[in-house]
Amino acid sequence: MTDHPAKVPVLIVDDDPSMRAALRQWIRLAGFETREVATPDEALTRLSRDFTGCVVTDVMLDGEDGMSLLRRIVELDADLPVVLITGHGDVPMAVEAMRAGAYDFVEKPFDPDHIADVVRRACDKRMLVMENRALRMQLTDSAGLESRLLGASSAMEALRRQVLHFAATDAAVLIVGETGTGKEVIAQALHDFSPRKDGPFMAINAAALPEAMVEAELFGHEAGAFTGADRRRVGRIEAAGGGVLFLDEIVSMPLPLQPKLLRVLQEKKVDRIGGTQPVDVDIRLVSAANLDPAEAVRSGHLREDLLFRVNAIELRVPPLRERGRDALLLFDTFVNRFAARYGLDAPAASARDEAFLLTYAWPGNVRELRNAAERFVLNAPVSPQPLEALVTGRHDTGALPAAGGLKDLMDAYERNLIEGSLRRHGGRIQEVMGELNLPRRTLNEKMTRLGLSRERTGLADTTET
The missing domain is CATH 1.10.10 (Arc Repressor Mutant, subunit A)
Structure with a gap:
């Protein structure tokens, strides 16, 4: 006998209040949560493909029979188990229902232990279906993430596992890595593979805005709040409601504004400039820094209490120089992408190019490598050069043999x-x-x-x- 976790739901559909009460008692004694409705229409409002339990319904319902409800449930989710309760004369209809996709039927009068056992087996089947769906989704997400965060190094494999795991949570994430390592790509993935994926993804770079504009961009303002504010403006925080706000270069955020951001994270409310009433917001904050956050606190660029709020999860992105042969994989991928974009043949990297890829420090990381691949493709038809010359500007590259x-x-x-x-x-x-x-x-x-x-x-x- 399988032990079920608490709160596995069983939806009871019956227009007889006394029967609903009896079923409620027996099914709850078996360890399940019950939800009860009297009509098929009510039942369908309680069901979705994410429903984790089973349905128990009478075949004969006021205004609509159980067969009609079964067909509608099968259209919604053919793997959602439906247990039919039948009178003696309804057995032929129940057999027909089994052919139409019902999980099982129980004939009246029935033994409470028997219906509890049927419900338990139906929920076992549903749990297996949901686990398999989650596994397939995880595999699909993993493949999709691998195409975004390219790399076969152990560091990148670990990073992809972390991103998929933490995407499912709603905790604040701080992404730490050097310039050009792909921090915004990771932030976008945390949005796209999360329950908030249908909500907005709002990105703002605190270092790219004049200090006077950061507050208005983030928090918004009311009409007349300052000179030039001729109408209300919704800030990025408010516009990210239901989704993710990505705050890049958080250590560049002006110190006077950091307590205001801290209040947003603590209270889930935003104060527009010039406003009199706070506005409720529902966001997940993902922020990024190219400096060590602890050092930013020590140097006075970041408040310690804000750091504690933004780094519930801290993701460290490895620089390209620490990713081994990933440089070869990335370069080959970028070369093929740019060749397709520009309608050119993809040039092959020579042995000297590959040696350079593996030994150059790549201070600009993946961004610099991507730029190098684009130049490599564009120069190949008219002025082919060693990759080292394209990247460093040095033309005395005789250290590597052409062959x-x-x-x-x-x-x-x-x-x-x-x-x-x-x-x-x-x-x-x-x-x-x-x-x-x-x-x-x-x-x-x-x-x-x-x-x-x-x-x-x-x-x-x-x-x-």
Whole structure:
């Protein structure tokens, strides 16, 4: 016998109050919640594809028979179990109903234990249907999210799992990551895969607006609130009602306005500029920062009490340089997309291009890589260049061979890897050793063999640590 969680609903449809009362008692004793109506029309207002229990209905109802109700329920959701209660003379009709999709029928007079058992089995079946639907939806969402947040690295796989999990909640999310890592894409996904997906997605960049405009953009204003306010304006917070407000660069929000945003999050009300009555709002806040939020608090750019409100969930987005071979996957995807957009053939990346993709630090992250792919596609038919030249502007890119054997390619890969690490760490050998997990002697030998030095990388004046 399956134990059912509390509050699994059973809808009782019967025009006889005494029968409804009896069914209520027996079904509740079996551990279910009951909802009771007298007519088919009332029943249909209580049902949807999200209904998690079953329906128990008499075959003979005042004004409409149970068969008609069954057909309407099957149209709504063919997997919603319907249990029919029949009199002795109604058995042929009940058999017909079974053929039409009813789950089972119980003949009057019936044993209370028997109807409880039928209801229990019907709800077992419904729970299995709902679990399978949720699994299929999760798989669909996962595939859809994978096309947005591209990457096969473990860091990106973990990030996609987090996004899908937290999208189902209504908690405030703070997305932390470097510029160009795709924070707005993640915010949009948190909206699109959430119960708020049919509501608005309102985005505002606090760093991109003059300080004088931020308050009016976020909170709105009444007519006459200030010079030039000739009519009422609804702010972004209010316009995001029922959906998601994405506040990018939250650490750039003027400090005097941060308590006002805190009140919105605490009280679920917004005060328009010049208004006398607060306006109720229903939003989910997703915010983003390219600085460490704790450091923003220490430096006085972000109130600590606001941070506690906006980061109930904190998502860290890895920079591209920490995502391994994802750069190759992303570049190939972007190249094919831009080739299709511009009606051009997709150029193939050479070995030297791939080595550069894997060793360049990509300070602009995915945004910079996307721009590089677009330039790569557009230049290929008329002025093909190594990817490194397109990205860095350096045309002395002889470090990577256009072609060659495996040793040449491996040497070129190592050279770019070590040179990239030297540049990232300002020539500090100890940090290069740590990043590449190489002892000093091995690193020195490789640098000598590959013709690398701190002077060659333009870091001769850097103090070694």
